[in-house]
Amino acid sequence: MKKVSRFIIGAMIGGLIGSTIVILITPESGIETRTALSSRLENLVKEIRTAAEEKKEELKKELEDYKKSSI
Numbered sequence: 290m291k292k293v294s295r296f297i298i299g300a301m302i303g304g305l306i307g308s309t310i311v312i313l314i315t316p317e318s319g320i321e322t323r324t325a326l327s328s329r330l331e332n333l334v335k336e337i338r339t340a341a342e343e344k345k346e347e348l349k350k351e352l353e354d355y356k357k358s359s360i
Contacts, residue, residue, distance in 0.1 A: 315322055 312322065317325070
């Protein structure tokens, strides 16, 4: 358990350091970088919502099929 928590902490710290370095050395200005990041985040949120809605509908259909088959 101790190894897992160390790995997770190390991965988080590495991710933070890596993302900080990328932001600092990017050739775009701060406004351009924030705009691009914001746009990517919005797209990601839309994709997650779409996937969640699709899965929700799929699960509803499976549940109704299960109810019908158990009658």
